[in-house]
Amino acid sequence: MLLYEHPLSSYVQKVKIALREKGIDFAVELPKALGSGTTTTAPFAAANPRVEVPTLIDGDTRIFDSTVILEYLEDKWPTPPLLPASPAARAKARMIEEICDTHYEAINWGLGEIRFFRRAEGALAETMAAAAARQTAAIQAWLADQLGLGDWFNGDAFGWADLAVAPYLNRSRYFDLAPASGSRLARWLERIRDRPSVARTFAEFQAAADAMGDAYKRLAVGSYRREYRDHRLEWMIKSGGIQVVLDGLSNNNIRFSWPEG
Numbered sequence: 001m002l003l004y005e006h007p008l009s010s011y012v013q014k015v016k017i018a019l020r021e022k023g024i025d026f027a028v029e030l031p032k033a034l035g036s037g038t039t040t041t042a043p044f045a046a047a048n049p050r051v052e053v054p055t056l057i058d059g060d061t062r063i064f065d066s067t068v069i070l071e072y073l074e075d076k077w078p079t080p081p082l083l084p085a086s087p088a089a090r091a092k093a094r095m096i097e098e099i100c101d102t103h104y105e106a107i108n109w110g111l112g113e114i115r116f117f118r119r120a121e122g123a124l125a126e127t128m129a130a131a132a133a134r135q136t137a138a139i140q141a142w143l144a145d146q147l148g149l150g151d152w153f154n155g156d157a158f159g160w161a162d163l164a165v166a167p168y169l170n171r172s173r174y175f176d177l178a179p180a181s182g183s184r185l186a187r188w189l190e191r192i193r194d195r196p197s198v199a200r201t202f203a204e205f206q207a208a209a210d211a212m213g214d215a216y217k218r219l220a221v222g223s224y225r226r227e228y229r230d231h232r233l234e235w236m237i238k239s240g241g242i243q244v245v246l247d248g249l250s251n252n253n254i255r256f257s258w259p260e261g
């Protein structure tokens with residue numbers, strides 16, 4: 001089984017935690033020129049018209065989209081289960097995942113555009129970072145309500161809802177937007193970091209994040225056309241970054257989702 005990945009991607013991290021929780025062997029590969037929209041790495045490019053990671057190759061089966069991959073893993077390797085048992089708890093896990101994959105991811109991604117790629121500097125960067133901090137606090141408050149007094153988002157044990165929150169909250173921590181120390185959310189983050197599946201996935205994330213120091217130089221020489229899609233594009237605009245979008249279009253270093261133009 002082969003997983004096309006990038007260790008920074010929160011979507012990829014969800015899948016790697018699930019594979020490791022289920023004890024499934026897998027190899028990883030970083031598609032060449034990921035982030036340019038022009039990768040020809042086979043069979044990745046043929047398997048996924050969006051040329052996004054994660055993409056999973058399991059024999060003749062090729063699957064894109066982290067949620068669809070998680071469903072596939074749960075269907076093919078039901079033990080140990082990652083979704084809780086009751087329909088209501090399963091729906092709750094999926095709602096938590098939905099919020100994290102859309103609204104939460106867009107904030108983290110936007111911060112990456114500023115910190116890693118230096119799309120905005122000075123006062124504009126500060127305005128956008130402040131918007132991200134307010135939005136992150138709102139989402140973390142919502143997540144704290146979902147966690148309630150329990151130990152796990154998924155119910156009685158670690159599962160789908162936990163692995164769906166993990167990469168996003170950890171990335172907030174990386175960007176100095178961790179939940180207040182001692183809060184239930186902060187203690188949950190400490191708790192999951194003790195799990196081998198999560199610890200290893202987070203270590204891979206950290207190493208990749210540490211290597212992003214010169215990403216803005218690679219952007220300047222045309223290595224990337226970053227994908228400004230759906231919630232990410234909305235985030236840029238609602239957080240004060242409409243000029244970032246216009247500059248990216250005129251410099252041809254952003255693109256929209258497939259099919260383009």
Ligand SMILES: N[C@@H](CCC(=O)N[C@@H](CS)C(=O)NCC(=O)O)C(=O)O
Pocket residue numbers: 006008009010011034035036037051052053054064065066067101225226227
């Ligand atoms: N809905 C997809 C989103 C995947 C996605 O956006 N992946 C990003 C990395 S975080 C990607 O591969 N982007 C390719 C690019 O920017 O060229 C999922 O859940 O897997």
